Amino acid sequence: MAISTKTDPLWFKExxxxxxxxxxxxxxxxxxxxxxxxxxxxxxxxxxxxxNTVWLLPFFPSPLKDDGxxxxxxxxxxxxxGTLLDFKHFLKEAHQRGxxxxxxxxxxxxxxxxxxxxxxxxxxxxxxxxxxxxxxxNTEKYxxxxxxxxxxxxxxxxxxxxxxxxxxxxxxxxxxxxxxxNPEVQLEMIKVVDFWLKLGVDGFRLASVPxxxxxxxxxxxxxxxxxxxxxxxxxxxxxxxxxxDGPTAVEYxxxxxxxxxxxxxxxTMLGTNASNTFSYVGTNVGQTGx
Numbered sequence: 001m002a003i004s005t006k007t008d009p010l011w012f013k014e015x016x017x018x019x020x021x022x023x024x025x026x027x028x029x030x031x032x033x034x035x036x037x038x039x040x041x042x043x044x045x046x047x048x049x050x051x052n053t054v055w056l057l058p059f060f061p062s063p064l065k066d067d068g069x070x071x072x073x074x075x076x077x078x079x080x081x082g083t084l085l086d087f088k089h090f091l092k093e094a095h096q097r098g099x100x101x102x103x104x105x106x107x108x109x110x111x112x113x114x115x116x117x118x119x120x121x122x123x124x125x126x127x128x129x130x131x132x133x134x135x136x137x138n139t140e141k142y143x144x145x146x147x148x149x150x151x152x153x154x155x156x157x158x159x160x161x162x163x164x165x166x167x168x169x170x171x172x173x174x175x176x177x178x179x180x181x182n183p184e185v186q187l188e189m190i191k192v193v194d195f196w197l198k199l200g201v202d203g204f205r206l207a208s209v210p211x212x213x214x215x216x217x218x219x220x221x222x223x224x225x226x227x228x229x230x231x232x233x234x235x236x237x238x239x240x241x242x243x244x245d246g247p248t249a250v251e252y253x254x255x256x257x258x259x260x261x262x263x264x265x266x267x268t269m270l271g272t273n274a275s276n277t278f279s280y281v282g283t284n285v286g287q288t289g290x
Contacts, residue, residue: 015052016049019057020056020057021067022059040086043093054100054102060076060077060078061076066174070174074189088199091201100203101203103201104205104207107189109208111175120133120135131179131184135167136165142216144217146219152172171208177211181214190232209230
């Protein structure tokens with residue numbers, strides 16, 4: 001039997017989390033690719049194992065050059081894995097078994113095939129979509145930032161012939177970094193959080209968050225601006241929970257624990273002492289909402 005998470009706001013401390021690559025897990029239609037109907041068919045098996053939390057690796061539309069971390073649409077399902085209706089059915093079935101579902105939240109970059117980047121590379125300087133990514137006339141900025149994959153990428157900058165400029169990427173050249181100094185980009189990604197919360201996702205794993213912002217004269221990692229944005233993200237989740245038709249006090253406590261799961265994931269990567277995690281939440285973990 002899966003462990004119930006509905007009455008203990010500290011459930012995440014003893015959660016049994018099962019990491020799932022939907023693509024590699026269970027194929028329901030014989031095409032050789034795992035999908036959400038296949039995953040649904042194995043939930044009883046996961047429950048028998050004692051799993052109470054399913055952590056989904058990226059399942060979004062993607063060219064799959066980096067295992068789905070190169071996203072072309074943040075608010076949809078890769079067609080190989082099913083549809084949004086299949087995903088909603090999966091959430092319902094998981095929740096009926098007392099299981100929570102955590103999704104990847106890929107904040108820092110997109111695929112170079114994302115519509116935003118395709119618009120950005122063709123946009124005029126100063127126009128809306130040009131500001132969604134980090135562009136430069138040369139490669140002189142941010143020289144203190146390390147190249148994460150030096151065997152595959154000689155630089156964090158890559159020339160784009162259509163834009164006539166260089167774009168910034170901390171990972172592969174097919175994953176341009178979003179420009180978090182642009183408030184509109186921050187709002188776009190907060191909308192992504194809203195979308196999945198409204199569908200019923202219980203929490204998020206934040207990958208690669210140390211690299212959200214750039215600042216000249218730094219190594220462009222673990223900057224104060226990143227922590228500020230994470231706090232903004234947590235406030236958004238808390239506001240979502242506080243809506244008029246929001247959860248009961250106990251359910252609020254459970255979701256507060258999920259917020260903390262998000263923060264622990266983030267600040268562990270950021271090198272911050274875990275005891276400081278609760279400053280993101282702004283309350284004691286044992287307290288419930290009113």
